[in-house]
Amino acid sequence: xxxxxxxxxxxxxxxxxxxxxxxxxxxxxxxxxxxxxxxxxxxxxxxxxxxxxxxxxxxxxxxxxxxxxxxxxxxxxxxxxxxxxxxxxxxxxxxxxxxxxxxxxxxxxxxxxxxxxxxxxxxxxxxxxxxxxxxxxxxxxxxxxxxxxxxxxxxxxxxxxxxxxxxxxxxxxxxxxxxxxxxxxxxxxxxxxxxxxxxxxxxxxxxxxxxxxxxxxxxxxxxxxxxxxxxxxxxxxxxxxxxxxxxxxxxxxxxxxxxxxxxxxxxxxxxxxxxxxxxxxxxxxxxxxxxxxxxxxxxxxxxxxxxxxxxxxxxxxxxxxxxxxxxxxxxxxxxxxxxxxxxxxxxxxxxxxxxxxxxxxxxxxxxxxxxxxxxxxxxxxxxxxxxxxxxxxxxxxxxxxxxxxxxxxxxxxxxxxxxxxxxxxxxxxxxxxxxxxxxxxxxxxxxxxxxxxxxxxxxxxxxxxxxxxxxxxxxxxxxxxxxxxxxxxxxxxxxxxxxxxxxxxxxxxxxxxxxxxxxxxxxxxxxxxxxxxxxxxxxxxxxxxxxxxxxxxxxxxxxxxxxxxxxxxxxxxxxxxxxxxxxxxxxxxxxxxxxxxxxxxxxxxxxxxxxxxxxxxxxxxxxxx
Numbered sequence: 227x228x229x230x231x232x233x234x235x236x237x238x239x240x241x242x243x244x245x246x247x248x249x250x251x252x253x254x255x256x257x258x259x260x261x262x263x264x265x266x267x268x269x270x271x272x273x274x275x276x277x278x279x280x281x282x283x284x285x286x287x288x289x290x291x292x293x294x295x296x297x298x299x300x301x302x303x304x305x306x307x308x309x310x311x312x313x314x315x316x317x318x319x320x321x322x323x324x325x326x327x328x329x330x331x332x333x334x335x336x337x338x339x340x341x342x343x344x345x346x347x348x349x350x351x352x353x354x355x356x357x358x359x360x361x362x363x364x365x366x367x368x369x370x371x372x373x374x375x376x377x378x379x380x381x382x383x384x385x386x387x388x389x390x391x392x393x394x395x396x397x398x399x400x401x402x403x404x405x406x407x408x409x410x411x412x413x414x415x416x417x418x419x420x421x422x423x424x425x426x427x428x429x430x431x432x433x434x435x436x437x438x439x440x441x442x443x444x445x446x447x448x449x450x451x452x453x454x455x456x457x458x459x460x461x462x463x464x465x466x467x468x469x470x471x472x473x474x475x476x477x478x479x480x481x482x483x484x485x486x487x488x489x490x491x492x493x494x495x496x497x498x499x500x501x502x503x504x505x506x507x508x509x510x511x512x513x514x515x516x517x518x519x520x521x522x523x524x525x526x527x528x529x530x531x532x533x534x535x536x537x538x539x540x541x542x543x544x545x546x547x548x549x550x551x552x553x554x555x556x557x558x559x560x561x562x563x564x565x566x567x568x569x570x571x572x573x574x575x576x577x578x579x580x581x582x583x584x585x586x587x588x589x590x591x592x593x594x595x596x597x598x599x600x601x602x603x604x605x606x607x608x609x610x611x612x613x614x615x616x617x618x619x620x621x622x623x624x625x626x627x628x629x630x631x632x633x634x635x636x637x638x639x640x641x642x643x644x645x646x647x648x649x650x651x652x653x654x655x656x657x658x659x660x661x662x663x664x665x666x667x668x669x670x671x672x673x674x675x676x677x678x679x680x681x682x683x684x685x686x687x688x689x690x691x692x693x694x695x696x697x698x699x700x701x702x703x704x705x706x707x708x709x710x711x712x713x714x715x716x717x718x719x720x721x722x723x724x725x726x727x728x729x730x731x732x733x734x735x736x737x738x739x740x741x742x743x744x745x746x747x748x749x750x751x752x753x754x755x756x757x758x759x760x761x762x763x764x765x766x767x768x769x770x771x772x773x774x775x776x777x778x779x780x781x782x783x784x785x786x787x788x789x790x791x792x793x794x795x796x797x798x799x800x801x802x803x804x805x806x807x808x809x810x811x812x813x814x815x816x817x818x819x820x821x822x823x824x825x826x827x828x829x830x831x832x833x834x835x836x837x838x839x840x841x842x843x844x845x846x847x848x849x850x851x
Contacts, residue, residue, distance in 0.1 A: 290807060300355070403447050546653065691742050
């Protein structure tokens with residue numbers, strides 16, 4: 227685990243390439259390539275230093291390709307060694323990380339002082355990197371705590387710290403469960419006796435999880451991570467006594483990777499789609515050569531059971547909203563045969579939103595899959611047993627995550643799980659429906675291609691839209707959309723759930739969420755608008771829409787609704803802002819198409835205005851419900 231086995235090996239000329247990274251013809255791809263391999267702590271230091279030395283111009287290039295994120299860091303331990311690994315791991319997830327560190331042990335001081343380093347920095351999140359030694363109940367791990375120093379006191383302290391950060395800077399906290407140290411006083415009885423450290427840590431973790439279920443703060447399950455590698459290896463008392471480093475050095479990259487998954491999920495950068503090869507991946511053998519009776523899948527055969535476990539893993543991901551797709555070099559009918567006729571196949575054709583089987587190169591097919599689903603290449607994970615195919619896809623489509631796989635198929639689910647591509651921080655009803663929604667979208671596209679005109683196609687969809695202002699029920703999904711939508715996003719501003727709640731309650735803001743259904747199914751929440759009240763004008767701070775419903779005239783229906791709401795409030799003007807990024811060129815003319823006039827271009831942003839009295843209703847073929 228400490229070598230992150232799902233990552234490809236370090237490049238042989240890694241150090242030299244880091245030294246010349248600023249001179250690279252394609253800086254973004256070079257950074258991706260260097261970060262997306264298994265590198266040591268020293269190599270992480272080298273790459274992080276190289277990135278920190280980049281000119282402002284080159285940093286801006288990275289900011290356009292990676293999502294910036296400012297992380298505050300406070301701990302009872304020495305964390306300096308961790309920061310370069312944090313930066314490199316975040317790059318792997320599409321995040322350009324800036325870390326602001328507090329002084330050693332200054333936990334309460336940083337939280338409760340409004341003018342502290344972290345509170346003044348206004349980070350996007352604060353990592354409370356506190357292990358069991360931060361709390362009074364474990365001041366002496368080889369003794370029982372007294373009645374006044376138990377897990378409840380520790381939970382109360384931690385909650386006060388989290389609340390203070392929220393009050394003083396409006397920031398959410400990434401909060402750790404506690405790993406139990408690798409020693410016991412009374413063996414198994416330690417888990418039964420109050421005051422024993424293992425019992426108190428167990429109570430602490432249970433209480434923390436229950437508390438976080440009611441807040442916006444994020445859980446980082448370090449206890450589970452330590453269990454995976456073993457507490458005897460995770461802790462290194464010599465390092466703690468010499469330099470107060472909380473875990474063994476060799477696990478710093480793993481800890482950093484684990485953290486980067488939480489940050490990626492906050493920014494909507496966790497993966498959406500699992501693209502699967504077939505032969506020797508979903509079953510043992512080659513269907514074109516071995517035939518239906520010759521492939522190995524199902525119970526009673528160790529190889530068949532191992533491949534069945536891979537299918538089970540994919541099926542469970544689908545229940546969490548992960549989109550499944552097939553990318554195979556095969557004759558189409560032969561590739562589909564096991565799904566249609568083999569009695570032991572768990573996955574069926576209907577489980578896949580896209581099924582591509584042909585003799586084209588897989589890199590091109592993967593691009594086509596992303597295009598059919600209308601999602602970014604960086605949303606895909608490609609799983610293939612063939613090392614050559616993996617390397618080709620990594621080279622030609624560097625945005626796609628391509629894990630290294632063990633030769634033993636029984637270890638593949640464990641490896642994919644350990645890589646954490648699909649880790650989430652919350653789960654909404656729209657998430658659960660996502661796989662079905664994208665499959666339905668492929669059907670819509672097929673209908674569109676057969677339609678005689680765009681208007682006829684849109685009318686045939688029988689679309690119905692529902693509008694409402696922000697509310698508690700939709701808050702998590704609204705936050706998700708704000709943090710992960712890139713293409714149809716006019717300003718690409720990112721807000722936490724706490725900030726979304728502020729807009730929801732504010733008298734100086736108008737908010738709108740929209741849900742769309744059609745004859746193929748429920749698209750869920752698909753669009754969000756936030757307006758700020760500036761005198762007699764509404765300034766559109768945020769307008770974004772899911773890529774699933776682009777080019778279906780939904781924005782026209784939303785604009786009709788927005789203008790109606792503005793009139794009722796006595797607003798005479800709407801002001802829209804377009805801030806260009808690498809990914810939102812699609813909406814450069816958005817406001818023009820709705821009748822706004824360009825009034826100014828400054829600081830690399832376009833400012834558009836619409837006089838409410840001049841607006842003409844669009845009335846697209848969408849019913850309002």
